[in-house]
Amino acid sequence: MKNEYTIVKQLFIELWPAQFFSVITSGLSAIINGLIVGNYLDVASMAAIGLATPLSKVFSATSVIVAGGARILCGRCLGRGEVDKINKIFTIAIKIITVLGIIFTAVCLLFSTPLASLFGAAGETIETTSTYIRGLAVGIVPTLVIPVLMVFLQMGNESKMAFVGTLLIAILNCIFGLINVFVIKGGVFGVGLASSISVYLALLFIAFLFIKKDNLMKYEKHISLDLSLIKTIAILGFPSALTELLYATRNTVINNVATSIDGTKAAAALSVMGSSSLPFDAVAIGLGGVVAMLSSVAYGEQDKTSLKTLFKFAFIFGEALTLIRIILYFGCAKYIAIIFGTQADLIDYVATLLRYYAVAMPLNILPVVITNTYQSLGKVKLDNVLLVFTCIIFPLSTVYIFSSFMGINGVWSCYYVAEICITLLIMLICTFKNKKIPTSIEDILMLDNNFGIKDEDKIAITINTINEVTNISEKVTNFALAKGADKKRSNMCGLCIEEMAANIVEHGFTKGKQNKKYVIDVFVMYKDEQFTIRLKDNCVPFDPHTKLKMYNPEDPCKNIGIRMVSKIAKTMNYQSTFGMNVLTITL
Numbered sequence: 129m130k131n132e133y134t135i136v137k138q139l140f141i142e143l144w145p146a147q148f149f150s151v152i153t154s155g156l157s158a159i160i161n162g163l164i165v166g167n168y169l170d171v172a173s174m175a176a177i178g179l180a181t182p183l184s185k186v187f188s189a190t191s192v193i194v195a196g197g198a199r200i201l202c203g204r205c206l207g208r209g210e211v212d213k214i215n216k217i218f219t220i221a222i223k224i225i226t227v228l229g230i231i232f233t234a235v236c237l238l239f240s241t242p243l244a245s246l247f248g249a250a251g252e253t254i255e256t257t258s259t260y261i262r263g264l265a266v267g268i269v270p271t272l273v274i275p276v277l278m279v280f281l282q283m284g285n286e287s288k289m290a291f292v293g294t295l296l297i298a299i300l301n302c303i304f305g306l307i308n309v310f311v312i313k314g315g316v317f318g319v320g321l322a323s324s325i326s327v328y329l330a331l332l333f334i335a336f337l338f339i340k341k342d343n344l345m346k347y348e349k350h351i352s353l354d355l356s357l358i359k360t361i362a363i364l365g366f367p368s369a370l371t372e373l374l375y376a377t378r379n380t381v382i383n384n385v386a387t388s389i390d391g392t393k394a395a396a397a398l399s400v401m402g403s404s405s406l407p408f409d410a411v412a413i414g415l416g417g418v419v420a421m422l423s424s425v426a427y428g429e430q431d432k433t434s435l436k437t438l439f440k441f442a443f444i445f446g447e448a449l450t451l452i453r454i455i456l457y458f459g460c461a462k463y464i465a466i467i468f469g470t471q472a473d474l475i476d477y478v479a480t481l482l483r484y485y486a487v488a489m490p491l492n493i494l495p496v497v498i499t500n501t502y503q504s505l506g507k508v509k510l511d512n513v514l515l516v517f518t519c520i521i522f523p524l525s526t527v528y529i530f531s532s533f534m535g536i537n538g539v540w541s542c543y544y545v546a547e548i549c550i551t552l553l554i555m556l557i558c559t560f561k562n563k564k565i566p567t568s569i570e571d572i573l574m575l576d577n578n579f580g581i582k583d584e585d586k587i588a589i590t591i592n593t594i595n596e597v598t599n600i601s602e603k604v605t606n607f608a609l610a611k612g613a614d615k616k617r618s619n620m621c622g623l624c625i626e627e628m629a630a631n632i633v634e635h636g637f638t639k640g641k642q643n644k645k646y647v648i649d650v651f652v653m654y655k656d657e658q659f660t661i662r663l664k665d666n667c668v669p670f671d672p673h674t675k676l677k678m679y680n681p682e683d684p685c686k687n688i689g690i691r692m693v694s695k696i697a698k699t700m701n702y703q704s705t706f707g708m709n710v711l712t713i714t715l
Contacts, residue, residue, distance in 0.1 A: 136437050138647075138666050139708055140418055140445065143282055148414035164305045164319060171471070173316040175392055176257040178399025179247045182380045183261060187232070187268060189370075191275040194225045196420060197365025199279050200504050201357075203424030218280055219351040220358060225276050229269035236265035248383040248395070256316055263320020270324075270331035277334050282421070293334045300326035367503045367511040374519030385527050386539050394536065396471075397478045401485055404464050411453070412492055415446045416500040423504040429662070430581060431651065433588055436569045439497060446493035457486035484540035491547035498554055501573060510557070517553055522546035581653045585611070591648040594633045601626040604652050604661070611654045617715065620696050621659050624713050625650065627693050628663055628672065632709075635670045658698075661713040669704040672711065 198221040205213045236243065244257035264271075274293065281289055304325050308318030379398075386394035419442050426434040457464070461479035495518060502511045523546040530538030530545075558566040558574060566572050587607050589600050605622030609615070632648055649664040672690045694700055698714045 136422065136434050136649075137441050138645075139422060140438065140441055142666075143418045143421065144414055144445070148410050164302075164309060171392060171396060172252050172256045173260075173319075174399055175253050175395040176244075176249070176260045176316055177319075178395055179244065179249050179253060179257045179383065180260055180264070181399070182247050182377075182383075183236070183243065183264070185375055185379065187271050188275070190228055190232070191225065191272045193362060193365040194221050194228075195276040195279040195365070196367075196417070196503075197221075197361035197363070198276070199417070199421050200364040200424040201361060202283060203421055203504070204428040214283070216351055216354070217357065217361070220354060221276055221280075221361065222273065224358060224361075225272050226269060229272040232272070233265050233268045236261055236268065240265070247380055248387055250387070253392075253395070260316045260320045263317040264323060266321060267324025267327045270327040274327060274331055274334060277331075277338070279417075279421075281334070281337065289334070289337055293330050296333055297326050297330045300329055363508055364503070367499065367508060367515060370512055370515050370519075374515055378519050378523050381524055382527060382539060382542065385531055386536065389531065389536050389539065393474055393477060394539075396474060397481045400465055400478050401481050404467075404482070405485060411449045412446060412489070412496050415442055415449075415493070416496045418442070419497055419500040420504050423501050427504050427506075429651075430579065432570075432575065432579060432581070435501070435573065435575075439501060439569050439573065442497045443493060446497065447490055450489040450493060453489050454486050457482050480537075481540050484537075485543050488544035488547050491544055491551065495547065495550050495554065498572060505573070505575070507574075514550065514554065518546065518550045522549040581655060585655065586651065586653040588652075589650050591629055591633070591650060592645075594630065597626055597629045597633065600629070600650055604650075607652060608654075608659060611659075613659070617659075620715055621652070621661065624661050624693050624697065624715065625652075625663075627690065628711060628713070631672070631690065632663065632665050632667060632670060632711075635667075659715045661715070663709075663711045665709050667709060669709055671702050671704070672700065 198217050202214050202217055205217070240258035240261040241254065243261055244254050247257065249257040274297075278293065301323055304322035305319055308314045308322050312318055314321065383395065383398055386398060419438065422438050423435055426432075426438065461482040462475050464482060465475045465478040495514070499511050499514055499518075502508075502514075523542040526542035526545045527539055530541050532538070534541065554572070555566060558572055561574050562571050564571070587603060589603070591597060591600060601622040604625050605618050608618035608621040613621070629648055629650065646667050647665065651662045651664070653660050672694070693713065696715070699712070701712045703710050
C-alpha cells in the first residue's frame, strides 16, 4: 500500500485524449480546409484560410468560456458531492452557447468583408477571405455547441464518443470538401460550406448520446436562465476564453507585421503553420483542460495532495508530448510544407517558421499547467493578468522590437521569447507572494493557509489487492482513535472501509478489462469533529444504493455489509463521472 494517488494519474491519461479531440473539433475544419485548398486551389485561397484563423479562435474562445466555466463549476460540485446541480449547469450552458452561436452567425454573414480586412486581408485576398468566412458562418452554431457537449460527455463517462464525433467531422469534411473541389467546383466558399455541413451532421450524432436514459446529464426545458449562475460560469471560464481571444489578437497583429515585411508568402506560411500545428497546439490546450477539470474536483474536495500530484504529472506528461513535436518539425518541416501544398520556392521559408514555433512548445507547458490550476483555484484576476502578458505584451513587444533589426526572423522569434518571459514573471510573482524563491509545487500554487487538511488529520492510501483491505481498515480505526473518537465510532470507520472497499474489489476488479490495472484511492479526513471517508476507483460502476434497493427477505444476509454501512453513516453519496467512481461517507 502506497500513497500514489494512482487514480489521478490514470484519469489524466484517460481524459486527455477526449479533451484533445474536443479542442481539435473547433479547428479541425481549418486543418482539412488547409490541406484541400493548399493542394487543389490557388495561393489566394490558401492565404484566406490562414487569415480567417483568428475567427476560428473567436469561435473556440466562445465555446471555451462556457465549456470551461461549466467544467470547473461541475468539478467543484462533484468534489462537494452536489451532483444534483449538474443538470442545471448543463442546461444553462447549452442555452447560452446556442444563443451566442446565432448572434455570431448573423454578424459573420452581414459583415464578412470588414472582418476580412480586420484580419489582415488586402487586395484580392479581401474578397476571397470574406467569401470563405460566409461559408463557415453557416455552421457556427454546431461549431460552438459541440465542444461544450464534449466536456459533458467526459463527465458522463462517454470520452470515447468524443473521439468518434471528432473522427466523424474529419471524414465528412474530407468527403464534402473533395466533392466541392471536383464536382460542384464551389471554390473557397464551398470549402467553408463543406465544414459547416460536417459539423451539423456531427452535432446530430453527439446530441443523440444525451438522449439515452442512463446519461448523467439531462437537458431540462423548464430550467430558466439563472443570471447568478451565468455570471459564475463566465467568471470561471473567462481565463480560458481570454486565452483564445488574446491569441486571436496576437495572431492578427503578427499576420499584419509579417505580411508588411514579406507579403503574401508570409501569409501563406502562417496559414501552413496554423493548419499543421493545430494537433500539437491541442496537446497543450487539452492538457490545460484536463488540469482545470481535475483540479476543480480536488479544490471541491480540499485535497492538496491530489492537486500537487496532478500538477507534477501534467507537467511531465506535457513535456514528453512536446518532444515528439520538436523531433517531427525539425526532421520533417519541409515535408509538412509540401503536404499542405506549399509552392517549391516557399518550402524552406515555411520550414523555418515551423522550426521556430516548435522550439516554443516545451517552454509553454509549465505556464499552461500553472494558469489552468490558478483558474480552478479561483485565482481569476491573477490568471487574467498572466494571460495578457503571455498573449499580448510579451509576444507583440518582441515582434515589433526584433522585427526592426531581424526582419521576418524577428517576427518568428516572438513565440519562444514570450514563453521564457512569462515563466520568469510567474516565478517573480511567486517569490513576492511567498517572500522566498519558489522551490516546490506548493510554493508555485500559492495555496491559502486554510486550504486542505493537515497531514496529521488525514490518511491517503492506494489499494491494489483484496489483501490490503483489512490492513487499511485497521489503520483507519487507529487513526480515528488517535483523533479522540470512542471505540465504537472508530470501529465504524474501519468497518466502512472494510465493507465498501471489499465490495469494490469483488465487483469492480473482476468485471472490468483484464489488461487494466484497477485500484482504489482511499482518503480519510477528520475535520470539524467529523470523519469523511472517500473511495475513488477506476472500475466498472458499482452504486451501493442500487444494492440497498435489492433487499430479499428470503436471503437477509445478502448485501448486509452495504446495509450496515448505510445505517451507521450520516451520509453516503455515490457518483460515477470523469471515468471514475466516487463513494463519500461521513460519520
